[in-house]
Every structure is written in structure tokens, then in C-alpha cells.
Amino acid sequence: MRRFRIFTSIAAASTLLLAACGTADQDKTAPAASGGALTPIKLQLQWFYQAQFAGYIAAVDQGFYKEQGLDVQLLEGGVDIVPQTVLAQGKADYAVAWVPKALASREQGAQITDVGQIFARSGTYQVAWKDSGITSPAQFKGKKIGNWGFGNEFELFAGMTKSGIDPGKDVTLVQQQFDMQALLKHEIDAAQAMSYNEYAQLLEAKNPATGKLYTPDDFSIIDWKQNGSAMLQDAVWANTAKLSDPNYQAQTVKFLLGTIKGWAYCRDNPEKCRDLVVAKGSKLGKSHQLWQMNEVNKLIWPAAGGIGVVDDAAWKQTVDISQTTKNQTGDTVLKKAPEGQAYTNDYINQAITQAKAAGIDVNGTSFQPETVTLEAGGA
Structure with a gap:
């Protein structure tokens, strides 16, 4: 991508x-x-x-x-x-x-x-589980935040900075693979995703508790277009x-x-x-x-x-x-x-x-x- x-x-x-x-x-x-x-x-x-x-x-x-x-x-x-x-x-x-x-x-x-x-x-999201209560970058403090790196991370970092979060000190940054497995396995608290790709991968995955596919109601989306840090x-x-x-x-x-x-x-x-x-x-x-x-x-x-x-x-x-x-x-x-x-x-x-x-x-x-x-x- x-x-x-x-x-x-x-x-x-x-x-x-x-x-x-x-x-x-x-x-x-x-x-x-x-x-x-x-x-x-x-x-x-x-x-x-x-x-x-x-x-x-x-x-x-x-x-x-x-x-x-x-x-x-x-x-x-x-x-x-x-x-x-x-x-x-x-x-x-x-x-x-x-x-x-x-x-x-x-x-x-x-x-x-x-x-x-x-x-x-921009099509970049940061996605968290709905039950985590995370709805904004201000709530990232102390959390494990996934990102791909390689220059894809700056909308995320701009959003955190605008919310008073220091990306180098206030969060644990996790090198995310190019899929959503780390979030699905609850290894990170929020994952980087493109609206057209990785977010869909979440909705294509089965909830082991129900045997049915996850739905948008299971997740919270932070859309960088909404807070002025989109690129x-x-x-x-x-x-x-x-x-x-x-x-x-x-x-x-x-x-x-x-x-x-x-x-x-x-x-x-x-x-x-x-x-x-x-x-x-x-x-x-x-x-x-x-x-x-x-x-x-x-x-x-x-x-x-x-x-x-x-x-x-x-x-x-x-x-x-x-x-x-x-x-x-x-x-x-x-x-x-x-x-x-x-x-x-x-x-x-x-x-x-x-x-x-x-x-x-x-x-x-x-x-x-x-x-x-x-x-x-x-x-």
C-alpha cells in the first residue's frame, strides 16, 4: 500500500x-x-x-x-x-x-x-477495541500503540502531539506488522490501519466467542481527518x-x-x-x-x-x-x-x-x- x-x-x-x-x-x-x-x-x-x-x-x-x-x-x-x-x-x-x-x-x-x-x-485510522474506552489520542498515555514506521507514522505522531502526548515518552510504541493480528490478539491497545485495507481485515476476522465476524460496533476508530493531523x-x-x-x-x-x-x-x-x-x-x-x-x-x-x-x-x-x-x-x-x-x-x-x-x-x-x-x- x-x-x-x-x-x-x-x-x-x-x-x-x-x-x-x-x-x-x-x-x-x-x-x-x-x-x-x-x-x-x-x-x-x-x-x-x-x-x-x-x-x-x-x-x-x-x-x-x-x-x-x-x-x-x-x-x-x-x-x-x-x-x-x-x-x-x-x-x-x-x-x-x-x-x-x-x-x-x-x-x-x-x-x-x-x-x-x-x-x-487521508485514509489512515488508529483502531482500538470498543471496550478499551480509547476514543482519542489523549487516551493513549501508558498504552501500547502500534504503527508500521517507515514514514507511515507521522499522522499518528501529529495527533498525539496535538493532544499533549509525547510519542517518545508517554506511550509504548510497538512495531506493527502489515496486518491486524497484534490488535486481534490484544497484544497492543491501538493499531494503525488504512480505511480501505487493514480496517476491513478486522471485520473479516471471526470473533472466537461467537463464531461470527466482528462488526464495527466492536471497535473504536480515530480518524486523523477529524483532528487536523491528516496528510x-x-x-x-x-x-x-x-x-x-x-x-x-x-x-x-x-x-x-x-x-x-x-x-x-x-x-x-x-x-x-x-x-x-x-x-x-x-x-x-x-x-x-x-x-x-x-x-x-x-x-x-x-x-x-x-x-x-x-x-x-x-x-x-x-x-x-x-x-x-x-x-x-x-x-x-x-x-x-x-x-x-x-x-x-x-x-x-x-x-x-x-x-x-x-x-x-x-x-x-x-x-x-x-x-x-x-x-x-x-x-
Whole structure:
């Protein structure tokens, strides 16, 4: 999803690691429907195939990229793949990455620019058992608090700091695995979870006392969007240096237009996109992927300014937290405000204009989430 080893002192190590992690080569050209040649494009994803990336998968499957003359190859992510580093090293043309992690990479020298802020809202939760009485970060004092680390922890740390909790002294921080077993086994008091993934894993687990699946009534959710410590997440990043090339500029608009169509398709056809993700080889099954598709849509739609447009206030909040919130070792995400072209709305606005002309709803004002029934184990 977004667990990548990139932050302050480990950023350089990640760069070295990625230098050894090549990506599959691709033919220079491919036949277009019109008889011409498609431009080969590589998009590095953050994590393994799942509905978090359904819009890109759909844009490939439905031919939205091909309409723009692009032959897009999706590069699956993984535990030791840092998308923004792959992009900066020229091994991909675009990458999907969380904003604070990508900004940390920029501070370390990666020449990358946010050209499409696809997720307008954060999907990070901290989840506790309902009977624990924990309903806010102010109640974390003296508790065992799970987090993934690797730069995923700063919304949690910002929330604690705002509530007067010192993350380095007032809680016991537990390195959480990329699942919810520690919470289910009562080994920690509150666990980090994404609304579209790990939280669903709780609701796919059976309560041994009843033999039935857990329900939302069994848990308390702390949603960082509610207390002002949320940070921007999935964005499309481009190569900053190449953005000076008119051809790459035009290609970026085309890529974003295909991407907009892909996400609009998944907004309007969540079950079809669920099926595309499962067919792509997702690790969890159909009910989990439909839940994830539904929750991801909530992070994108409605998009008041148009899908992918960077909101200045949300960007400022992300940068402020990145500069001021310290983790347990006293490190911040950023040492100073981002310099240069950290983001631009130029290309996404051009893509939005073209999408509107093609009759695509880029705002999703009427979007209504579905009610999804989860099955045991996400089947």
C-alpha cells in the first residue's frame, strides 16, 4: 500500500537498495488501434495489486491510455520498492507515492513533482477495541500503540502531539506488522490501519466467542481527518527535470487524462473494477477488494476542484506536519519547506479541461458510496 523504507536517515539506504532493483524492459513501440505506434510508459505503483490502484488498472484494461497514444505498463510495488526513487532513477516515467515520503525523497535530492493529487483525503485510522474506552489520542498515555514506521507514522505522531502526548515518552510504541493480528490478539491497545485495507481485515476476522465476524460496533476508530493531523497520500509524481521538455509535458497531460477516465470508470463501476483487480492477482479476495474500491472512492470523490488538483490548504497542512512533528527519535519528515517545483496543477488542469470536453464527470458531486458486505478472510 504505502510501506516504503524512505525517511530521513534511511532515505539514502533506500536509494542504494533501489539501484539494484531493476524493472522489466518494455518494447519501444506497440501497434496502436489506428495503425500508428504507442508511446511506452512505465508507472511504478506503491504496493501490490489491489483496489488502491484500480483506476490505473482500469485505464489500461479499458483502453483509456491507448486512446491517448500511450502503452502503459504497471510496475507492481512491494516491501522494498520505493516508487519515487524508481522514478528519480529513470526506471519509471511516473510513480504513485504518498506526499510526505516523496517530499522527504526530494529533500534528499530526488527531482520529482506532484502532478496529480489523486487521493484528496487521508485514509489512515488508529483502531482500538470498543471496550478499551480509547476514543482519542489523549487516551493513549501508558498504552501500547502500534504503527508500521517507515514514514507511515507521522499522522499518528501529529495527533498525539496535538493532544499533549509525547510519542517518545508517554506511550509504548510497538512495531506493527502489515496486518491486524497484534490488535486481534490484544497484544497492543491501538493499531494503525488504512480505511480501505487493514480496517476491513478486522471485520473479516471471526470473533472466537461467537463464531461470527466482528462488526464495527466492536471497535473504536480515530480518524486523523477529524483532528487536523491528516496528510496527503496517493499522488502521481513526474520527473521534474523532464517537465522542461514540451514532449514530456504533453505526455503527462495525456497520461493524466487517461488516469482521470480510469478513476471515473471505477467510481461509476466499482464491481467491474473489483473484478479487474482480482483478475490482476490481488492477494485478498472479492469482498475485500470491493470494500477497498468503495473506501478508495471516498478518498477521491467528491472532488470539488476536479480529481487530482492539489488543494493548497491540504498541501500546507501536510508540509507543516512534515516540518514540525517529531517521531520517537526526534526526527521530522522534512528539515525545511520544499523548494522548487514540488507540485503543479498545470497538467492536471489541462487534463481536466479535456476530460470535461469528452463528457467525463471530473467532480463526482453525486457520488454515493455503497454498502459492502465483507466475507471471512476477505473472500
